[in-house]
Amino acid sequence: xxxxxxxLIDGTIETIRQHGIAGTTARSIAAxxxxxxxxxxxxxxSVQELVKAACLAVTQDRLPLFEERLARMRxxxxxxxxxxxxxxxxxxxxxxxxxxxxxxxxxxAAATAAALRLWLAPLRATLERLLADRLDAxxxxxALCAALLGLELVDxxxxxxxxxxxxxxxxxxxNLPD
Amino acid sequence: xxxxxxxLIDGTIETIRQHGIAGTTARSIAAxxxxxxxxxxxxxxSVQELVKAACLAVTQDRLPLFEERLARMRxxxxxxxxxxxxxxxxxxxxxxxxxxxxxxxxxxAAATAAALRLWLAPLRATLERLLADRLDAxxxxxALCAALLGLELVDxxxxxxxxxxxxxxxxxxxNLPD
DNA sequence: GTCTATACCAGGATAGAC
DNA sequence: GTCTATCCTGGTATAGAC
Numbered sequence: 001x002x003x004x005x006x007x008l009i010d011g012t013i014e015t016i017r018q019h020g021i022a023g024t025t026a027r028s029i030a031a032x033x034x035x036x037x038x039x040x041x042x043x044x045x046s047v048q049e050l051v052k053a054a055c056l057a058v059t060q061d062r063l064p065l066f067e068e069r070l071a072r073m074r075x076x077x078x079x080x081x082x083x084x085x086x087x088x089x090x091x092x093x094x095x096x097x098x099x100x101x102x103x104x105x106x107x108x109a110a111a112t113a114a115a116l117r118l119w120l121a122p123l124r125a126t127l128e129r130l131l132a133d134r135l136d137a138x139x140x141x142x143a144l145c146a147a148l149l150g151l152e153l154v155d156x157x158x159x160x161x162x163x164x165x166x167x168x169x170x171x172x173x174x175n176l177p178d
Numbered sequence: 179x180x181x182x183x184x185x186l187i188d189g190t191i192e193t194i195r196q197h198g199i200a201g202t203t204a205r206s207i208a209a210x211x212x213x214x215x216x217x218x219x220x221x222x223x224s225v226q227e228l229v230k231a232a233c234l235a236v237t238q239d240r241l242p243l244f245e246e247r248l249a250r251m252r253x254x255x256x257x258x259x260x261x262x263x264x265x266x267x268x269x270x271x272x273x274x275x276x277x278x279x280x281x282x283x284x285x286x287a288a289a290t291a292a293a294l295r296l297w298l299a300p301l302r303a304t305l306e307r308l309l310a311d312r313l314d315a316x317x318x319x320x321a322l323c324a325a326l327l328g329l330e331l332v333d334x335x336x337x338x339x340x341x342x343x344x345x346x347x348x349x350x351x352x353n354l355p356d
Numbered sequence: 357g358t359c360t361a362t363a364c365c366a367g368g369a370t371a372g373a374c
Numbered sequence: 375g376t377c378t379a380t381c382c383t384g385g386t387a388t389a390g391a392c
Contacts, residue, residue: 004375020281022200025367036377041369043375093281099331100278103198103271113335120339135353139346142332143325146343150328153277154320157291161298165324168317175313182357203385214359219387221357 005043007033012054017090020156021101024051052111055098058091059115066119070126076173079126080166083148096152120145183221185211190232195268198334199279202229230289233276236269237293244297248304254351257304258344261326274330298323 002010011033015024026047030037044050069082086092095115102109124141131137147169155162189211193202204225208215222228247260264270273293280287302319309315325347333340 018282020278020283022279023282026369027367037368038370038378039376045369047368096328096331097278097281099335100198100275101200103275103334104196104201105198109335113339116332116336116339136346136349139342139349142339142343143346143350146328146332146340147321147325148328149331150274150324150326153274153327153331154294154324156281157277157287158294161291161294161320162324164317165320168314168321171314172318172321204387205385215386216360216388217358223387225386 004033004035004039007035008040008043008050009054009057011035012050013058013094016051016054016094016097021051021097048107051098051101052108055095055108055111055115058094059118062086062089062091063118063122067122070122073126073130076130077170079130079144080170080173087148092148093152093155096149099149100153116145182211182213182217185213186218186221186228187232187235189213190228191236191272194229194232194272194275199229199275226285229276229279230286233273233286233289233293236272237296240264240267240269241296241300245300248300251304251308254308255348257308257322258348258351265326270326271330271333274327277327278331294323 008029011029011031012024015028015032019028024047026037026040029047029050030040033039040047040050044053066082066086070079073079073082083092095112098108098112099116102112120141123145124138127137127141127144131140151162151165154165186207189207189209190202193206193210197206202225204215204218207225207228208218211217218225218228222231244260244264248257251257251260261270273290276286276290277294280290298319301323302316305315305319305322309318329340329343332343
């Protein structure tokens with residue numbers, strides 16, 4: 001049985017994934033973690049601090065693997081295949097929900113902005129390598145990130161439309177000028 | 179002084195814009211509308227129903243103008259200029275927040291999905307006209323919508339990054355094969 | 357239709373036993 | 375470190391006067 005701090009972080013991520021940021025409370029987190037609600041406050045002081053810790057964890061846990069796979073990429077198509085794996089894990093959905101909850105919440109905004117930059121740096125480097133000088137790689141990395149985050153929103157209300165849009169991105173990636 | 183139903187709808191939109199869906203409560207809406215909290219329930223029965231009504235309103239109000247401007251478009255650049263106007267009004271931000279709140283909320287999901295389709299249909303028609311058969315216009319309309327919604331999330335946590343990404347989309351629109 | 361007052365409940369947070 | 379029990383606040387919703 002892993003230590004309680006880790007179970008609470010995992011429970012938070014799972015709760016956000018399933019119920020969205022609005023449905024993420026001390027009680028729902030504790031239920032997902034299989035512990036008592038009081039432990040949220042014993043270990044993290046507040047729900048907000050736990051959510052911030054979960055934000056950091058969901059980013060840092062996958063980052064080494066993410067960077068390693070990016071380094072081996074040969075095409076934009078590979079990039080979208082990587083996204084398929086990450087999407088299945090639901091990490092992007094968690095990040096999208098946290099960003100939505102960050103509107104009007106400076107503390108959560110700072111935490112998610114840090115997570116976003118952590119993903120963005122290696123992604124930008126990879127796009128610069130793949131695209132050379134043919135396109136504005138820096139801005140494209142950010143636009144691509146935004147598009148994939150937006151897809152998580154669309155998926156929440158209309159999964160079929162999200163699938164169609166993702167397919168279009170795949171096709172577009174093979175049609176960019178080179 | 180406009181009628182109370184309308185003031186409540188306007189107050190809801192304004193509240194979501196400023197405080198996000200998580201900060202949108204019967205009390206905050208009533209404060210924005212300048213009326214008493216009890217009137218939310220008298221006129222709409224529940225906060226949820228009011229939010230759904232606001233979702234419909236924020237979509238339908240701008241739709242005629244939106245469609246008219248789309249019909250006159252000559253290039254993808256015109257499209258992003260139109261987006262600049264809509265973004266300034268904050269309607270897209272409201273829709274993004276509603277979609278985020280719709281995760282795990284079937285009723286709100288249905289309402290926002292309907293709004294999304296209302297925007298999407300004329301946008302798809304315009305892209306089909308502009309792109310002819312050069313690209314998959316249907317899927318691109320959906321991908322573009324997702325990207326712009328995602329930008330609203332990024333903007334909440336890191337406005338500078340959102341601006342960079344939008345600039346990249348502008349540049350990309352002039353680099354698509356034709 | 358609009359207000360004040362209030363019932364009710366869920367969520368955040370703390371106290372204290374173990 | 376973990377539990378049960380509890381407090382308090384703020385959010386939803388209703389009752390009843392005007």
